[in-house]
Amino acid sequence: MAGIGYTLPAATAVVIVCVAECAVLRTGLFRRPAYWLTMVIVLGFQIPVDGWLSRLDAPIVLYNQKHILGLRFPWDIPVEDFLFGFALVTSVLLSWERARQRREGAPR
Template identity: 45%
Template sequence: MSYTVLALLGVAAAVAEDRWLLRTRLLTRRIFWVSYGIIVVFQLLANGILTGFGIVVYDPGAIAGLRIAYAPVEDLLFGFALVTHTLSWWVWWGRRLGRSSRRRPAPAPVSGVMPADRHN
């Protein structure tokens, strides 16, 4: 299976996870796209250095051939899938844990007064 196919499957899985499995709907939020835009800049910088200097070399038969800042476009697809997957789970767990912590009663306040039998 080529890197292109794997990257496209990763994007499809991340979108399905966000939309239907976890229902976080991150991809509908402006903040996600602003954050992702920042991530892409640094991803392109790192990929450009790694592939531009020949540190990482891709098999031409495994990629589509389209490159952005020396890196194959599949790297952007794969990066999108990783970021979306991670943030979807982060939001999902945050909602679950936030909901469970709201149900717990608040701890009793601690007073500075010691019980009568412990003064000495």
Template identity: 35%
Template sequence: MTYTALAAVAVVAALVLDRWVARTRLTSTATWWSAYAIIVVFQLLTNGWLTGRGIVRYDPDAILGSGHIVPVGDGRLVYAPVEDLAFGFALVLTTCVAWVWLGRRQDPRLREPGSGTGA
């Protein structure tokens, strides 16, 4: 499986986890998107540094675009393959979903409204 396919599967899995499995629905809140905007800026800086300098390299057959390292275009954004953004999104969302879900389990007052439990 290519990095592109794995990244796409990871994004779909993270969204399914958020929306229907854990029912945290973080992606439907402005707070989530504001926080993610801050995270993605630093992700781009870090990925750009690592890939732009050739510290991290990708097999051109496993990603969109070619193996040419360019700042924008050819399947890259700030030097990093777009798959890195998708995979990073999935990792951050999954971590936040787990955090919120576990917090709700620990404190019944934070459970989902209408679930029949909590205050």
């Protein structure tokens, strides 16, 4: 089944991070403009680097086409890379924010 090998874990990671924030941690991170600015900055670096690594005309990183959806943009970047990137960066920021709140004794 196409997309299961890489797409399913990528989408699952996004869902887990969003549920963790909205139902458990409740740090308010998603309501902050600074968070979204951070994500834009991350994309500003991810797109050229990931595009260079995964470009179809001379790939450094190869993806098994049976394990991804096949949606690639811009510069041949598999959409799953953006999902994993979002989940990774957001989970780290949520961990930092939760630790800060605990240190400062902020209510959840």
